[in-house]
Amino acid sequence: MSAPHWLALLASSSDSGSEQTLEASLRALGWWALQFTPRVAWLEEAVVLEVGASLRLFGGATRLHRRLWREARDLGLGGMAWAPTSLGALALARAGRHDGLAEPLETLLDALPLAALSAANEHQAMLLRLGCRSLGQLRALPRRALGRRFGDGLLLALDRAYGHSQEAHAWLQAPERFEARLELPFRIEHAPALVHYAEVLLRQLCGWLAARQAGIKQLTLAWQHDAMRGRDVALDGELQFGTADPTRELRHLSRLLAEHLARLELAAPVGELTLRADEVMLKPEQAASLLPSSPDEAIEPLPRLLERLSVRLGPERVRAGELREDHRMELMQRWLPWPGPARPSAARPPLYPQPAWLLEPPQPLEAVHSQPRYLGEPLQLLTKPQRVEGGWWAGQARGQGLVQRDYVLAQSAQAGLLWIYQQRLSGEESGWFLHGVFA
Known part of the structure; x- marks a missing residue:
């Protein structure tokens, strides 16, 4: 049986300005942490998770800690600590300490101030008058008298933090469907200003999505207008948008949403936002590369760039x-709005190399004694003729008959x-034509 290894994740102070945004950050951190272990719980203003059985799966404690800190900062992570108990890890995180395994837990916790433990912080004023300024001094007081004066809750919290009593948690579970709402602190009149608050959702x-090992393809941001709106203005509005590939990266979704909102004009001030996941697809983890990352990996992937340009x-x-x-060369492909067809085409690729540029319509060529010429010079024919016949099934419309x-591959000086x-x-057209140019 593996030794307990608890992690406490604190939300950043910038996200704690209101109770609503703090709850949203804790909810995001908690769901995100479920990808590492099913033993995840909310504990006061933190998310705690027990990863002792998962350390080998993620390459050891050091690599897992680094990954948590690197990936969870976008979700509002402001502090992190680890220890053999969840309350001990939370106390260390509050005090700005991280490693609760480098020394005996009692030594580390004894040096912490009373504010590191919520049960002790409630009685901090009285304890300070008694000369107690640290958890170690609090533990040195007579236990029976301490219980009579401050209640059994303080003793139980001390025992759980120091590992002398079993901890109990209500394990977190991600809902089957995602829909979250946020009441705005004030009414917003311009759509681009909604991006900041939409990022909370x-x-x-x-x-x-991380908890479900999935990515989003289609989502909806809805809003409710202010009650003082005009009579001709609807109660609410919404914006549906999607991604070319399933993703769960916050920065990409935020930038994509900003592009959409920059083109939107609100009919009335907005007081509430709702975000809903419409189309979710499985997105398994990619195996990490054995080679060191290159500077090219920092460049925005082409599909995401095209996606933003399309918006x-x-x-x-x-x-x-x-x-x-x-x-027929001119009908071997067609061009569709990005991201193109939902499924790859089943068409077989051509057997011969195809030119990079097609001329539409084909350009007639001068011919002298059946020898085609281009720019006044004779062309050198490099291949035998490749005969193409087709289109009788499409009617006689231009370009479709x-x-x-x-076809011949030719060389021009x-x-x-x-x-x-x-x-x-052909009774209408005869002779030689230039149809394509190779890059």
Whole structure:
């Protein structure tokens, strides 16, 4: 059986300005901590978790502590300590101490002030008059008299903090569905100003997603307008937005939401926010790389950059290609608004190298004695003709009808490699055409 290893996670002071935001931060930290152990509980103004049985899974105590501090700061983590008991770890965290395993727990706790233990802090004024300024001096008082004067609750808290009595906790469980609300401290009239308060809800969402090993694809931010709104203004409003790939990273979701709110105009002042997870997908942990991280890893991934540009510029200006099952060059792919098709195309890739740029429409080429020319110079034909016939099933619309061509790879002294074809069996068009240019 592994030795107890308790961690206490304190919310940062910046998030403790109101009781509502403190509760939100503790909820986010608690749900997030469930990915490391099922033994997670809320304890006063902290989240405590017992990870003794999980240390080997996460590479040992040192690596786990570093990971907790690195990843939980975005969720509002302001202090952390570890010890053999949960109350002991909480007392150390309050006092700004971290390692409760480097020395005997009694030695470490005896040196702490009375404020480190809530049960002792309640009677701090009286204890100071008795000359008690530390937990060690408090423990030195006669136990029976201490219980009669201050009650059994103080003795029980001391015993649990020092490991002399068993601790009891109500273990935390993440809900099946996520929906959280936040009442704003004042009415907000401009949509971009909602981002700061929406981040409180996004932290809870990211913690809940981490507990479920999942990522978000679609979510909704809803708001309620002020009661003094105009008669023609609805009671509430909402903004639905999604991500190209499932994610649970707070910074990415916050930046994406900021892009959407920057383009939004509120119909009336807002007094309350609600965040709801609409589409959640499994997102297993990625195996850590055996190689050291490179500076390139700090660059924003391309899908996220395209996602933000799509919101800022409009979906029609950021496009993704999709392969199609067609022999005709101009119809082998189509361009859709980012992020493109929901599922990868089942079309087979072409058997031959394809040019990087297609000319639409194809450019007629001069031919002298059946020899195609480009920019006044004859082209050198490098390959045998590749015959393409198709499109009879699509009707006679322009670009959709019958195609009968012989494609050839040609070399130009000035333009490099070109993709040209000779039109076959056509009464309207004949001769050679330039259709593509290789990069």
